[in-house]
Amino acid sequence: MSTLKGRNLISITDFSKEEYIQVLDIAEGFEQNPKQKILSDKVVATLFFEPSTRTRLSFESAANQLGARIIGFSDPGGTSVQKGESLHDTIVMVSSYSDLIVMRNPKEGSSRYASEVASVPVINAGDGANQHPTQCMLDLYSIRKTQGTLENLNIAMVGDLKYGRTVHSLVQAMCNFNATFHLVSPQELKLPSSVKMSIKNAGLKYYQYTEIKDIIPTADIIYMTRVQRERFPDPMEYERVKDSCILSADMLKGCKDNMRILHPLPRVNEITTDVDSTPYAYYFQQAQNGVYVRQALMAAILGVK
Amino acid sequence: MENKKEMVVSAIENGTVIDHIATESVYQVIRILGLEKYKDEVLIGNYLSSEKLGRKGIIKIKNKHFTKEEISKIALVAPFASIINIEDYKVVGKFRAEIPDHIENFVRCANPKCITNAEVVPTKFDVVDKENLKLRCHYCEKFTTKETMKFAE
Numbered sequence: 174m175s176t177l178k179g180r181n182l183i184s185i186t187d188f189s190k191e192e193y194i195q196v197l198d199i200a201e202g203f204e205q206n207p208k209q210k211i212l213s214d215k216v217v218a219t220l221f222f223e224p225s226t227r228t229r230l231s232f233e234s235a236a237n238q239l240g241a242r243i244i245g246f247s248d249p250g251g252t253s254v255q256k257g258e259s260l261h262d263t264i265v266m267v268s269s270y271s272d273l274i275v276m277r278n279p280k281e282g283s284s285r286y287a288s289e290v291a292s293v294p295v296i297n298a299g300d301g302a303n304q305h306p307t308q309c310m311l312d313l314y315s316i317r318k319t320q321g322t323l324e325n326l327n328i329a330m331v332g333d334l335k336y337g338r339t340v341h342s343l344v345q346a347m348c349n350f351n352a353t354f355h356l357v358s359p360q361e362l363k364l365p366s367s368v369k370m371s372i373k374n375a376g377l378k379y380y381q382y383t384e385i386k387d388i389i390p391t392a393d394i395i396y397m398t399r400v401q402r403e404r405f406p407d408p409m410e411y412e413r414v415k416d417s418c419i420l421s422a423d424m425l426k427g428c429k430d431n432m433r434i435l436h437p438l439p440r441v442n443e444i445t446t447d448v449d450s451t452p453y454a455y456y457f458q459q460a461q462n463g464v465y466v467r468q469a470l471m472a473a474i475l476g477v478k
Numbered sequence: 479m480e481n482k483k484e485m486v487v488s489a490i491e492n493g494t495v496i497d498h499i500a501t502e503s504v505y506q507v508i509r510i511l512g513l514e515k516y517k518d519e520v521l522i523g524n525y526l527s528s529e530k531l532g533r534k535g536i537i538k539i540k541n542k543h544f545t546k547e548e549i550s551k552i553a554l555v556a557p558f559a560s561i562i563n564i565e566d567y568k569v570v571g572k573f574r575a576e577i578p579d580h581i582e583n584f585v586r587c588a589n590p591k592c593i594t595n596a597e598v599v600p601t602k603f604d605v606v607d608k609e610n611l612k613l614r615c616h617y618c619e620k621f622t623t624k625e626t627m628k629f630a631e
Contacts, residue, residue, distance in 0.1 A: 259597050261599075280592070280597075282616075282618035282619070
């Protein structure tokens with residue numbers, strides 16, 4: 174039985190290194206055998222206060238495959254929330270109807286607050302630009318699966334490193350595994366100093382670049398993210414840098430054989446479609462891994478694994 | 479203890495003296511402690527000579543002793559302030575207002591998207607840097623600094 178029974182997962186730093194490994198091990202079992210009716214007496218509430226296709230469907234597919242019943246909403250329109258009910262009251266009410274709450278809410282810190290109000294465990298499925306820990310867990314799963322280990326890897330991160338919450342969480346998590354970080358971004362979208370500080374505090378190294386080609390020979394993982402036009406106050410600046418973070422198949426010459434490309438999706442044009450058919454593309458399998466990891470988290474938190 | 483003959487701000491019989499306040503912080507201390515509404519003697523001096531600070535502010539509040547939370551508030555806006563407890567014109571306690579490790583309720587989170595600014599949720603912070611005054615919100619995990627700090631009404 175895992176130590177995660179009854180726990181909340183709000184921020185990636187809520188779990189220890191050993192607990193990450195526990196979840197990944199349980200997820201591996203679900204990848205082998207995803208349809209196990211071990212949650213057939215449980216009710217999972219999925220409360221999506223803002224739309225999300227991938228995350229909600231992934232959670233609901235995970236819960237369904239384990240036999241759980243699902244209640245909830247995918248949009249607060251038509252619910253008591255629209256009538257002005259507070260998050261506090263909604264959570265207290267839903268706690269009495271369910272065994273576990275999965276919540277996405279655009280207000281930052283809302284999941285932490287919900288976990289303090291709820292009488293059942295809460296899994297954060299994204300609280301604004303703050304945290305999205307189940308994405309990070311599936312990134313870890315994908316890294317371990319493709320590399321055979323999480324230890325001593327060269328992790329390259331490309332694109333919007335300033336605002337990308339998946340990047341910040343992954344850096345924090347990989348600091349437990351002696352990673353070396355290679356950071357590629359336009360000057361305006363560099364990794365915030367508070368996140369760089371966590372790398373330094375872990376006694377690890379990071380290197381900064383402005384062009385992808387510089388990290389191709391060393392990277393074990395290339396973690397791509399989207400550079401969004403709206404992040405730039407000056408549209409001219411966006412035009413100037415937008416192509417510096419695009420990865421195409423011809424750029425992959427000289428990469429390591431074990432190198433794999435990850436992306437939290439949705440992608441726009443930062444990975445050209447000719448990369449999809451190379452052996453290095455892993456982003457679609459990565460999304461599929463999300464189901465196993467969410468199965469593992471729900472089963473562990475509900476105390477059945 | 480100041481010599482009574484030279485005192486610019488009179489002594490109080492019982493209460494608290496907040497000394498060594500940076501001159502620009504005196505009125506902020508008054509505001510965050512709600513002293514505008516205090517119904518007893520409050521003596522305020524500012525731009526007084528100080529060996530330690532050059533110029534300083536001082537506030538003497540009759541018949542008032544501050545709670546731990548109030549002292550935390552003083553420490554946030556006037557980190558060098560001394561708190562002096564007076565009984566019967568004598569100093570019975572003197573200490574520096576210390577910034578605590580955790581702050582609850584009275585500071586607002588600087589992140590407009592934080593849940594504490596959207597619903598009635600009491601704020602909680604960890605103080606991550608006392609020297610430069612940097613607070614990390616327990617909920618949204620963003621930083622509130624000296625420059626962005628606002629106090630709850």
